[in-house]
Amino acid sequence: MKTKRLYYQDSHLKEFQATVLECSGVGEVYEIVLDQTAFFPEGGGQSADTGFLDEVLVIDVQEKGDTIYHKVTTAISPGMKVTGRIDYENRFDKMQQHSGEHIVSGLVHNTFGYNNVGFHLGKELVTMDFDGKLTQEQLRVIEFQANQAVANNLPIQVSYPSREELSALNYRSKIEIEGQIRIITIPGYDVCACCAPHVKYTGEIGIIKLTGMQNYKSGVRVTMLCGFRALQDYNKKEENITQISVALSAKPYETALAVEHLQNEVKENRAKIQHFQQSFLDRELAGITGETENYAIFLEEADMNILRKFVDEAKLRCKGICGAFVGDNKRGYHYILGSCKVNLRDYVKLLNGTFAGKGGGTPEMVQGSLLGCADEIRGFLNQSGSLSVEE
Numbered sequence: 001m002k003t004k005r006l007y008y009q010d011s012h013l014k015e016f017q018a019t020v021l022e023c024s025g026v027g028e029v030y031e032i033v034l035d036q037t038a039f040f041p042e043g044g045g046q047s048a049d050t051g052f053l054d055e056v057l058v059i060d061v062q063e064k065g066d067t068i069y070h071k072v073t074t075a076i077s078p079g080m081k082v083t084g085r086i087d088y089e090n091r092f093d094k095m096q097q098h099s100g101e102h103i104v105s106g107l108v109h110n111t112f113g114y115n116n117v118g119f120h121l122g123k124e125l126v127t128m129d130f131d132g133k134l135t136q137e138q139l140r141v142i143e144f145q146a147n148q149a150v151a152n153n154l155p156i157q158v159s160y161p162s163r164e165e166l167s168a169l170n171y172r173s174k175i176e177i178e179g180q181i182r183i184i185t186i187p188g189y190d191v192c193a194c195c196a197p198h199v200k201y202t203g204e205i206g207i208i209k210l211t212g213m214q215n216y217k218s219g220v221r222v223t224m225l226c227g228f229r230a231l232q233d234y235n236k237k238e239e240n241i242t243q244i245s246v247a248l249s250a251k252p253y254e255t256a257l258a259v260e261h262l263q264n265e266v267k268e269n270r271a272k273i274q275h276f277q278q279s280f281l282d283r284e285l286a287g288i289t290g291e292t293e294n295y296a297i298f299l300e301e302a303d304m305n306i307l308r309k310f311v312d313e314a315k316l317r318c319k320g321i322c323g324a325f326v327g328d329n330k331r332g333y334h335y336i337l338g339s340c341k342v343n344l345r346d347y348v349k350l351l352n353g354t355f356a357g358k359g360g361g362t363p364e365m366v367q368g369s370l371l372g373c374a375d376e377i378r379g380f381l382n383q384s385g386s387l388s389v390e391e
C-alpha cells in the first residue's frame, strides 16, 4: 500500500487530512497506515517525526517499502478521516540541522574531496564523520563559508532526475538504490541524494556553528549546531562566561587570561605553603636528638611528600619510633611511621588493631590511616614504641 508523502510536496506542512487505510495491533502498539502523511519516518540518521492523529499521540513512524506506519497506543478504525498534526517545532529544528549538514558536507567534499561517511541527528548532538583529517583552521574556514551560504539565502532545490540524467550528474551519496533517486541541490555548495525534508531557503537554517572536532577512525567527527540549537548553546555559554566574568572581575573576552592568572597565583601560594611547611619541619628535625625516645607530630594539613622525607630523616635521629599524623580527632589521621630500631611491619599491626586502622609498608617505614584521639595515640606510642614487638 503506497503512502503519499506530503512532506515531499511541502516540507513546511504542519497539518493534513487523511483517511485510515489500515490499523493493526502489535503488542500494545497499533500501526496505522494512512492514504497520505506529513510524518517523516525514521531514516538516514534522522529520527521520526512525532505528533498527533486527531487526539492520538504518534510515538514513532517507520517505513517498509512504499508504506509508512504510524505507531500509536490507541486503535483508529479503518475508513476514519483524521487530522494529522506533526510536532513542527521539532521537525523544523531537524530540517535546520539536516540542511546545514548538507552545506558543510558539500563544502568539505568540494574543498578536500572527503566523504561524509556517517551522520547522526540526535536530540542534542549532530555529528558528521569524514574520511579525512581536517585542521582547526580548515574547520573555521568551512564554518565561515557555510554561513555565507546561509547569508546568500539560496533556494534548496529538489529534483527527481532520470537514470540518464543521474549518470551525467556529479553528486554525493552515490549508492545503488532501486527506484527514483531524489536529489537535493544547494546551488554552488552541494548536490546530494537524500530522502529527508529540507528547509526551502538556506536563510532558514540560521547560524551554522561547528562546535567540536575529534579524530575518528581514519578521519574526523565534527559536531555541529544550527539555528535555534546554536542560539540555545550560545545562551548557556554566555550564562557561564558571565558568571566567570563576574567572579573574576574580568571582561567576558578576557576570562581565559584571568583564569590563567588565578592558576599561577594558586601555584605560587602552594609553593609558599610548602616552603613554610619545610622550614617548620626543619626546625622540628633539629629538636630531635639521640636522646629522643619516641617522637610524634600531629598536623591538621600537610603535604605528604614533604612529611615522608621528614620522617625518613627523623627516624635516623630518634631511639624509637618517629610518627607523623595528619588529620584531626574527629575524622581520624593519616599516618607515616619510621624507625631504625623497631620492626614496623609488625608494630603497625598492633597500632591498626588498637585504632581501627589500615595500612602497612616496610620494616622501616609504614603508612596508613586510623581513628583515634591524638593523646591516646601519643600515649600508645610512648608505651609501646621502644618495645620490640613479638609476633
Ligand SMILES: [Zn+2]
Binding pocket: 044, 098, 102, 193, 194, 195, 196
Ligand atoms: Zn540528507
